[in-house]
Amino acid sequence: MKIMAKTDEFIKARVTKGYSQRELARHSGLSHAYISLLERSIKSVGPSTAKRLSEVLEKELEEIFNINIA
Template sequence: MKIMAKTDEFVKARVIKGYSQRELAKHSGLSHAYVSLLERSIKSVGPATAKKLSDLLGKDLEDLFKIELL
């Protein structure tokens, strides 16, 4: 399984929540660099991390991430 951020939706949710990439990284326990790579759909994310980010941003997981079954 591969979970990738939907770039536009992810960034929009972060901005609406008032977080910078660094602030989201701090609240989620991820590095700023990793959040940046997620937003650009360069890196995939695990299910637990996707859920944590969705909860922090107040959105459903399916709204922020696309799940590809391999």
């Protein structure tokens, strides 16, 4: 399973929430560098981390992530 951020939707959700990358990192318990890699679709994310980010951003998982089961 590969879970990648939908770049535009992910950034829009973060900005709508009023978070900088550093603030989202702080609220989610992740590093700022990791958030940056996610937003640029360089790094994939695990299921539990994707769930945590969707909860912090108050978005459905499928709204901000592409889930590829292959």
